[in-house]
Amino acid sequence: MDSPRQLSSPTLTNVIPLAAGIIVALVGIAAKIQPLQSGIMGFTAGVSGAATASLATKKEREILLLAEQELSKTKINNTLSELQEQKKIIDKDITRLEERRSQSEKIAGELEIRQAKRDSIEAEIKNLQAVQQNLESRVAEINKANPTLENLEIRQKEISRLQSIIKQLEGELFAYKSKIAEMEQKKAGLEEKEALYLKREIEIKEISEQIQQGQVKLKDLNRQAVELELLRNTYDALEREKQTYESQKEHLYAEVIRLGAEKDRILAEIKELEGRAQESDRLRAEIADLKAKRRIAEDLLRDIQREIEQHEIIKDNLINDIARKDAEINRKKNNVSELEQRIRELKQEISDLEDSARVALQTLEEPIKDLIPVQRQGINEDDFLNQFSNSLKVKGLDFHERIVKAFHTSLKVQDISALVILAGISGTGKSELPQKYADFIGAPLVMLPVQPRWDSPQDLQGFYNYIEKKYKPTQLMHYLYQYQQDRKMHGRIIMVLLDEMNLARVEYYFSDFLSKLETRRSKPTYLSLDVGSLKLPEKQRDILIPEEFLFIGTMNEDETTQSLSDKVLDRANVLTFGRPNELKLRGRKIKYEKAENYLPWNEFVKWTKEPDPDSPMVIEIKDFVDRANAIMEKLGHPFAHRVYQAIAKYVVNYPGAEQDLQIRRQAIADQFGQKLLPKLRGIRIDEASTELDEMKRLIQELDDPALTEAFDRAKQGRYGQFQWKGMLYS
Incomplete structure (x- = not known):
């Protein structure tokens, strides 16, 4: 038979915290809803009142109205999320209350069973009392028989x-x-x-x-x-x-x-x-x-009676609590019905917003047309360059072989030198070279003419027009978005040309993007699509910058342009297009013919190699770079690992540099002219004559006339300053 402690402990331990937990949970849920609604209404009223008081013109009121609508949509979405969370919490609470009610009913059943046990114990006690009476009567008989026993002895x-x-x-x-x-x-x-x-x-x-x-x-x-x-x-x-x-x-x-x-x-x-x-x-x-x-049974009976009385009290409390909880559940169900109605309304609003999102992204959703369907496979890099040079000559374009190789190599190493800049005077073919290269490899060319007013990343990527409620993408963002959405574009090379990129300050509109281009070599890098308060899935909002996108910029060097900062120079290869030695007519116009196949990315990257630090060629490169860095430090323009890594990778990937010492020295000279010497612009020649002479002796060891001539010309700059104009090839 169970002891009173065994009978009462599970019930008191489980029931009281159970009821308390239910009440606290319901109070907490009820307390969450009203402050949220009042906070949202107050915030909306505050924004509306402050904005209305500060507007003076109709245009400003329209703009504010649009902003309020976007804010209202944001608040609706936030409210919807909150209400959905609250609905989930209420559903959980209802489930818990149902479980509590079933447990209470179970406890009531146990109490009834224990009442039956109590009746059984009382019957057993009555039986014991009858047995006791019988025994007492027998004892009386025995006691009565004792005199007879004595008579018998007599x-x-x-x-x-x-x-x-x-x-x-x-x-x-x-x-x-x-x-x-x-x-x-x-x-x-x-x-x-x-x-x-x-x-x-x-x-x-x-x-x-x-x-x-x-x-x-x-x-x-x-x-x-x-x-x-x-x-x-x-x-x-x-x-x-x-x-x-x-x-x-x-x-x-x-x-x-x-x-x-x-x-x-x-x-x-x-x-x-x-x-x-x-x-x-x-x-x-x-x-x-x-x-x-009997005494033990009577004590047990008294304990059971006390426990039953306690359970009766708990049962009554539970019944009352269940009644209250049922009323609360009904109230919550009514609230849930109201919330579901509100959720349906908000879902309708979200559906309307999604429709507006589809309208807003309509331009981005337009697929890229006229993609070449056939791939070009198994082509040798030397054959490719020869064929490309011949195609330029056929079109009447005369680019020096060294320019073509430098441009091609700079595209190959864009994982570390993320930008190729073609600089020079207008009319030297800076824009035509990347266009013809794109045509030859069958790659789409994304043309972005830079405007002097560009001063933010939005000018490069596009922006959301709150008045029209549409996203206005640039061609770059259109191609990036479609590259992520359209599988037909995967594996293709996309060339992006920033034409006359220094009409505006590059650091204002391109600096952040350039940093992202640099990080994409180590991990996937994304742009965030700025669509205001429109709700978009993560796959639509985060736009990947694929490694297949190659970036080129052109620069005119005149009084209308801006110079490049060291940050841009460290992350770019600058090729200079100088004044031609002889002016020529272009000749007859060649009809443009679309390429029949395209060079896929996986074939292009096969031509790329990684520098081996123990190879003789890399050791030679490092010797020149270390000596140049020592001189640059004296001139106040030292550089770090990135520049050395970029130079080494450029030289290693330069066509023919591994087999031919002269070509290798040309590649090193290219990097001196593209990355190092532009950093010295503006220094006083008379104050740095010793270091400049030391740099000249190092340059002469490369035995590259074009670099030596460009260095001497820079030392003759106006106002006694070093003015680097780039290398000219003849």
Whole structure:
């Protein structure tokens, strides 16, 4: 049987925290909704009031109205998210309340079971009480039997005395026998006394009955003894008594036998009474044990009654709590219905917003057309350059072989030098070279004419027009978006041309983008599509900058342009297009023919190699770069690992540099002219003559006339300053 602690502990431990947890959860949910709604309404009213008070013109009011609409959409989306979260919480709370109610019903069932157990225990106690009463009655009987037992002991003593008398009588009977022998002749005379003897026999029987009663029988025996004594006094009496004693003898033998049997019976009864006495002791012990059990049962019953009373109180509280929770659930269900209605309204608004998002991104969603379907496979790099140079000549374009190789190599190493800049005076073919290169490899060319007003990344990427509610992408963003969405564009090279990129300050509109171009070599790099408050999936909002996009910029060097900062120079290769030695006519116009196949990215990257730091060529490159860096440090323009890594990769990937020392020195000279010497612009020649002479001696070791001539020309700059104009190839 369970103890009171075992019966009460699970219920009190589970039920009370259960009810408390439900109440706290419901109060917390109810407390979340109203502040959110009032906060949103207050914020909207504050923004609206402040904006209305500050507007003075119709145009400003329209702009503010659009901003408020976007803000309202943002708040609607936020409210929708909050309401959806609250709905989930309420649904969970309803589920928990249903579980609590089922648990309460389970507890009520347990209480009913325990009530049934209580009834069973009470019935058992009643049975124990009946057994106790029975035992008490038996004990009373035993106690009542004790006097009888004592009487029997007295009777046993009396029987022993009677036995001694009987033995005495037997002795006397032996004497009588002798007398009887003498008196046999008188037997006939004694027949008349037979009736008397019969009467005596009846009396003896009565004496036997009196013997059972003790003292009465003793008096009869004494009387008989007196009578026997009288018989001894007279002969006649003896004669008469002879037959009487004979019959008495027989009857006495029978009585002796009967008394023996009675003795045995009495002894058996005594033994039985002794057994009953032992049984009485056992029953007394059992009664004591039952009384102890009864006290324990009564204590247990009182504990159970107290626990049942407590459970009745808890049950009543739970029933009341369940009623309250049912009312609360109904109220919450009504709130859920209202929230669901609100969610449906907000979903409709979101659907409207999504429709507006589709309209806003309509320009970006337009697929790129006229893509060349066939790939070009297995072409050798040298053959490719020869074919490209020949195609330029066929079109009447005369680009120096070194310019073509430098441009091609700069495109190959764009993972570290993320931009190729073609600088020079107008009309030297700076824009035509990347266009013809794109045509030859079958790559789309994204043309971005830079405007002097460009001053932010939006000018490069596009912007969201809040009035028209449309995103206005540049061609670059259109191609980036479609490259991510359209699988037909994957694996294609896309060339991006920033035409006259220094009409505006490059750092204003291109600096962040250039940093992203540099990081794409180590991890995927994304642009964030600025669409205001429109809700877009992450795949649409985050635009990947693929490594297949190659970036080229052109620069006119005149008084209308801006110079490049060291940040841009470190991340770019600058190729200079100088004044031609001889002016020529272009010749007949060649009809543009679209390429029949395109060079895929996986074929292009096969031509790219990584520098081996232990190779003799890289060791030679490092020697020149280290010596140049020491001189640059003296001039106040040192550089770090990025520049060295970019130079090494450029030289290693320059066509023919590994096999030919002269070509390798040309490639190193290209990097001096493209990355290092432009950093020295503006220094005072007279103040840095020693270091410039040291740099010249290092340049002369490269034995490259074009670099030497460009260095000497820079030292003759106006105002006594070093003015780098780039290398000119003839």
